[in-house]
Structure formats: structure tokens, C-alpha cells
Amino acid sequence: MSEAVGTILELRDATIKFGGLTAVDAVNFSLQKGDLFGLIGPNGAGKTTCFNLITGVYKPTSGSIFFNGKDVTGTPSSKIARLGIARTFQNIRLYPALSVLENVVVGAFLRHKVPLASALAYLPGAIHETDELKAQAMQMLTILDLEKVANYRSADLPYGMQRRLEIARAMATQPQLLLLDEPAAGMNPNEKEDLMNTVRRLRDEHGKTVLVIEHDMRFVMNLCEKIFVLDHGEQIAYGPPSEVRNDPKVIEAYLGEAV
Amino acid sequence: MFWLKRAGSLAAGIGLCFLIDFLAHKQNDYAQRLIVFAALYITLSVSLNLINGITGQFSIGHAAFYQVGAYATGFITVKFFESAHMPPIAWLLLMLVVGALAAGVAGFVVGLPSLRLRGDYLAIVTMGFGEIIRIEVQNTPALGGSYGMSVTPKIQPIWLVWLLAISCIAVCRNLIKTAHGLPFLAVREDEVASSAMGVNVTRVKVTAFVIGSMFAGAAGALLAHQEGFITGNFFSMDISFIILTMVVLGGTGSITGSAVAAAFLFYLPEKLRDLKSPDGTALTVTPASIAAALLGVVIAVAIIKRVMDHSHRPKAVKAAMYLGAVVLAFISKLVIGMILMKIPAMSPPKIEAGQLRMVIFAVTLIVLMLLRPQGIFGHHEFSWTWLKSLFTRKKTGPTDPAPAVAA
Numbered sequence: 001m002s003e004a005v006g007t008i009l010e011l012r013d014a015t016i017k018f019g020g021l022t023a024v025d026a027v028n029f030s031l032q033k034g035d036l037f038g039l040i041g042p043n044g045a046g047k048t049t050c051f052n053l054i055t056g057v058y059k060p061t062s063g064s065i066f067f068n069g070k071d072v073t074g075t076p077s078s079k080i081a082r083l084g085i086a087r088t089f090q091n092i093r094l095y096p097a098l099s100v101l102e103n104v105v106v107g108a109f110l111r112h113k114v115p116l117a118s119a120l121a122y123l124p125g126a127i128h129e130t131d132e133l134k135a136q137a138m139q140m141l142t143i144l145d146l147e148k149v150a151n152y153r154s155a156d157l158p159y160g161m162q163r164r165l166e167i168a169r170a171m172a173t174q175p176q177l178l179l180l181d182e183p184a185a186g187m188n189p190n191e192k193e194d195l196m197n198t199v200r201r202l203r204d205e206h207g208k209t210v211l212v213i214e215h216d217m218r219f220v221m222n223l224c225e226k227i228f229v230l231d232h233g234e235q236i237a238y239g240p241p242s243e244v245r246n247d248p249k250v251i252e253a254y255l256g257e258a259v
Numbered sequence: 260m261f262w263l264k265r266a267g268s269l270a271a272g273i274g275l276c277f278l279i280d281f282l283a284h285k286q287n288d289y290a291q292r293l294i295v296f297a298a299l300y301i302t303l304s305v306s307l308n309l310i311n312g313i314t315g316q317f318s319i320g321h322a323a324f325y326q327v328g329a330y331a332t333g334f335i336t337v338k339f340f341e342s343a344h345m346p347p348i349a350w351l352l353l354m355l356v357v358g359a360l361a362a363g364v365a366g367f368v369v370g371l372p373s374l375r376l377r378g379d380y381l382a383i384v385t386m387g388f389g390e391i392i393r394i395e396v397q398n399t400p401a402l403g404g405s406y407g408m409s410v411t412p413k414i415q416p417i418w419l420v421w422l423l424a425i426s427c428i429a430v431c432r433n434l435i436k437t438a439h440g441l442p443f444l445a446v447r448e449d450e451v452a453s454s455a456m457g458v459n460v461t462r463v464k465v466t467a468f469v470i471g472s473m474f475a476g477a478a479g480a481l482l483a484h485q486e487g488f489i490t491g492n493f494f495s496m497d498i499s500f501i502i503l504t505m506v507v508l509g510g511t512g513s514i515t516g517s518a519v520a521a522a523f524l525f526y527l528p529e530k531l532r533d534l535k536s537p538d539g540t541a542l543t544v545t546p547a548s549i550a551a552a553l554l555g556v557v558i559a560v561a562i563i564k565r566v567m568d569h570s571h572r573p574k575a576v577k578a579a580m581y582l583g584a585v586v587l588a589f590i591s592k593l594v595i596g597m598i599l600m601k602i603p604a605m606s607p608p609k610i611e612a613g614q615l616r617m618v619i620f621a622v623t624l625i626v627l628m629l630l631r632p633q634g635i636f637g638h639h640e641f642s643w644t645w646l647k648s649l650f651t652r653k654k655t656g657p658t659d660p661a662p663a664v665a666a
Contacts, residue, residue: 055455081457089455095448097512097638098441105438106445110457112438116466119439120430124261130438173457 328479362476
């Protein structure tokens, strides 16, 4: 895996052990700018752990992670977000008591420039910045088709909308790389179709590189151009959907060994 | 235009403080003291609300910051006031800053372990911190030990105490009104998600602790100079818990709720102290009527809770049901009282109602928490639009129907 010009994210022998369990074992993969990259595998394969390694929730036991050619291994979460990696969560982690708009403003807030003292004194700078961040957040809500519910409490939204709101919040940080952890979970077929189009638009119109974890095979195979398959923390396949789909190891991992 | 408005609201705030000062000076010493303490408790509860309600860090050692402010400035005043040759008010303003800084440093020190601890564990640490400060002071002869410390001279501007309370409310309200408040709320709601959104969780928590404790320290500085005497008992764990109760009762996270609850909880036991019967003598009650009253309260609460479960009824019907519950409880109180009076042990001797003030206080708290577990104001802030929305059935927020997309 050489460092190509367009490489945005690279995992080199990323490994993490929890006690005796090796959750992710020497995983190597890299994303080019503009990729729609799928990360799949059976339950417990280590997909979300991979996300947690990339976003600095866990520090790898060994190996390293490069973002835009820079070693970001063990960088804390909040710094990773500032560098340009945003994520959504498998178990939705919105701010339930806050409004939909406020949820997204939290994402946009990392670009604030006005010091806290100005906000505490309610000076014009802080007021204007608040309006500006709200306007930016509103744009994100429009992209994700949530602008009509901007003033609802996020906990009151139906499940599918909460998933989209998570994406809007992540997008508000203006990331280069977007990590989506099971974005289609709990959605009906129509919503999945819409979501697929939305994610494509995020790449095509907004220039994001997207890394998706998803269990819905139809969704991943249709959406992603490259797919990386994990099982028991190890790579078992990598390639375009057509190849991965027919890989005997993948079939075995999902359906069990042929008798 | 902005600055004109701002100057207007500043003038209004300061004007209000001087008005309170003016009115307070027409009252007797006891009433003046109550007015001062009400403002101190408002400051304490609103500042704790920033840590506890807004940022979600369960701290129950707020009296410690209050104490740090009081003792730091008391000590300095005793040592240096004479030689400083400053006008008392200027000196007090200086002490206000010193008290805030001292407590701010303490808040920083307590804020640091809070990075690693959550919920109950943080509560234990803050409680421990509060006790360490109190016991440490009690065993330091230079600070008066358990005899307490006399702070001379007394400097007692009532307006400044209220100015501090209003500033504290204003600062918290400003924080929540701007985007800068959102990371604080976000940390309360979900730390993991917040750091994934680029929020520096550590910094937010420590900032909340520092700002909150600075206000408590400033309040402590004013307390020391108002009272002219401070001792560890002023800052015991009870005080921390009373402040916490004010925050919870007002509605965790609601600034106006904390302020209102602080005034209410402070005045309630004081007002109960001198309950009078119509002829002007101290009000006395029989054990029978106490028992009957408690049963009456239980009946009222039970019925009202049942009514609350039928939330779909129109407001007018519900109001009538609440009223009915209260009337029914009152009647049953009278009936039960008459029956109990037949029992010799339950009729006289009479008890002075004033002695029961802490019982009434406790019952009030229990009833409020049963009927309104989210606090008086819930997550809301007091505002005229909110008040209106209570009476017009229209929910606050968007009016269009709920989103139709089902999960």
C-alpha cells in the first residue's frame, strides 16, 4: 500500500486487543479521495471498532492510521473531528433534549472564532456568529431534507429522520471524510433508496469521501464502489462489489462453512 | 442601536438593584438579612445550575466554593484592609474579584478529576472536596478554626449582592442564547457524540466548573463582609444539598427555574418560622390535625396523580378535577381530624406550628417532586411567550403537524 497522491485515509496493520480478544487484527486498507467505500462483515467482525480506531475513541495496540498523509494514530476524538473526519453512530447518539437545528449547530460549532467571553457578555460578535452557524446548520438540514422539522426536539423525530439528522450533524463539521455506521438500519425500502441517493449526492455534489458500514447487502452493493470485508477482525476480501459478492470466503463468513 | 439597547438593559438591571436596596432599608434588620440571603442563594443555585443542569456534571460540593470565596477574602480583609486605605465599597469590589478568582482556582482543581469521572462518582468526589475544605478550615488556627473568623469591617451594600445575582443570571442566559452554550448542553446530553463533533469535552467541563465556582466564590466574599463573621457551619454539606435541591426543584437546566426555586426554598422555612393564628398569638396545632393534614396531602397527591394520567382531557376539565382533588382532600382532612381527636393521645398537648417548619418544608419538597419530577420549570425558561403558551393549549414550537414519516 504505497502512499498514492489521492490517498485520504490509510490503515497500516491497525490492531487492537481487548484483553485476550483481538478485535481488529492487522487490518490494512486505504481510501482514495472521492471513494464510496463499504466496510462489511458479520456481527462482531470489528467494523465499528475500526471506526472507533479511526476517530480516536480507541488507540490501536499496534499499527498506525494516516489521514491525508499525516499520522493521526491515537489523536483524541475532538481533534480528529477538527482535522476533517466526521462520523455517525450505530446506536443513534443525538442530543435528545436539543432541537434538530441545535443538534446540527453543535457540529458546525468547531469553526467558531468568537471567544467565550464575548458570548458570556452577549456581544454583537457572538450574536452574529450564532446566526451564521445556525444558517450553516440550516443548509445541512436542507441537504438532508430535514428543514421542516428544524424546531422539533430531536428525540421526537421518527427513527429514519434521526439517522438522517446524524448525517446532517456530521456534515456540519464540514469533513473531508464521512464515516457512516449502519446508516440504513431500521429504514424501510423507500427510505433506504432515498438515503442511497443522498449519500451519492454527498460525494458527487459536496465532494465527500464516504466510508460506510452496512448490513444491508443490497444497499452496500448498489452504493459502494469498493468493499472491504472483515471477519473476526481480519481482512477476508477486498474489491469491487461484483468480486466480493462471489468470493467463497465471504459467502462462508456470512452463511457458514459448506458441509 | 445595539449599544443603546444594551445600555438600557444595564441601566435597568442596576436600577433594579438600587431599588431593592432602597426598599430593603425601610425594613427591619431581619427582613434585610433575608433579602441579602435570598440574592446569595439565587447566585449559588443559578451558578450550580450551570455545572449541574446545563453541563450535566453532578456536583454536590457547591458550598465549598462559597466557603473558599468567603475565607479567602475574609482573611485578606482582616489582614490588609486597614493598611490599604481604600474606600470600603472599592475594597469590597476588589474582594469580589479576589473571591471569584480563589474559588475559580478551586473549581479548576475540582474540574480536573471530573474529566475522568461521571455521575455518582463525580458526585462523591465533589462532596469529598467540600468536606475537605470545611474540615481543613476548621483545623486551621490562622482562619479561626472552629471558632470562626470575624471579618471587620462589615461592608453591607445590599445592591451589590443583588447585582451579583442578576449578573449570574445574565451570564448563564447569555451563554444559553448563543452558540457557545450548545457544547455545554451537548456534553450533558452525550459526551462521546460531542467529542466526535469536535467538542473539547475536557475544556467544556472545566470551563463550567470554573465559571460556576467563580460566582459561588464571589457570593462567599459578599457573605463574609455582610455578616462580619464566618464559620464552617455556614458551608456545611446541608448547604450544598439545599443548593442542589433548589436546582432540581427549579427544573434541571432552567436558569429562571433555579432562581425562582432558590428564592422560594429560602423564604419558605423562614416564613413558616412565625406562623400566627388570627388572634395574633403563635399558631398551635394538635397532633391529630397534623396527622390528618398529612393524610389529606397524601389523598390530594394520589388523586392529582390519577388526573395527570388522563392528559388528553381539556384544560378546563383538568383544572376542575385538580380543584376537586384539593377540596376532597381538605374535607377528608377535617373528617379524619375529628375522628383522631377522639383518641386521647392525639388531642392536646398543642404544638407550635413554627416548630414544624422543617416538616412542612420536607412535605412540600416531596409533594413537588411527586407531582412535577421535572422541576417547577422543567427544561423551560420563564418568558412571557412560555407563560402564554401554558394557557392557550398551543404547544411551543412549530405548529405544523408532526412529521408523517414513520419508522
